[in-house]
Amino acid sequence: MKASTLxxxxxxxxxCASPSPSGNVYRAYQTQNEQVVRTGTVESVRNVLIANxxxxxxxxxxxxxxxxxxxxxxQGRGSAAASxxxxxxxxxLGQRTEANVNNRPGLEITVRLDxxxxxxxxxxxxxxxxxGERVRLLSNGYMTRVTH
Numbered sequence: 001m002k003a004s005t006l007x008x009x010x011x012x013x014x015x016c017a018s019p020s021p022s023g024n025v026y027r028a029y030q031t032q033n034e035q036v037v038r039t040g041t042v043e044s045v046r047n048v049l050i051a052n053x054x055x056x057x058x059x060x061x062x063x064x065x066x067x068x069x070x071x072x073x074x075q076g077r078g079s080a081a082a083s084x085x086x087x088x089x090x091x092x093l094g095q096r097t098e099a100n101v102n103n104r105p106g107l108e109i110t111v112r113l114d115x116x117x118x119x120x121x122x123x124x125x126x127x128x129x130x131x132g133e134r135v136r137l138l139s140n141g142y143m144t145r146v147t148h
């Protein structure tokens with residue numbers, strides 16, 4: 001019974017990871033909206049890390065799994081102590097796992113528009129950009145993405 005509970009909790013925790021939006025992925029609400037298109041030349045590209053806030057699911061799930069695993073060790077007070085240690089260790093590992101899932105590589109792309117204006121856009125690193133390349137900036141008034 002305890003092994004199946006651990007498996008279920010691990011599966012639930014893994015299911016909480018959601019795919020990250022990117023420069024090549026449009027959400028349904030972003031379709032059929034007019035966008036302003038500007039053209040320009042890439043001035044520079046810098047690697048960045050895009051960090052999404054932790055939801056706490058990793059910490060809670062890890063603590064639950066660690067506590068369950070720890071409770072199978074020893075008897076009486078030993079089992080209680082192992083449960084506490086397991087919950088703390090599981091919580092820390094779960095938080096780190098969630099942070100690694102939530103953080104993704106990004107690019108800060110600086111573009112000199114044909115108008116002479118300089119713009120910097122940060123987006124997921126799912127497309128390669130090089131200085132000197134001609135690109136398009138697609139803007140809907142809230143978000144801007146750089147494309148080829």
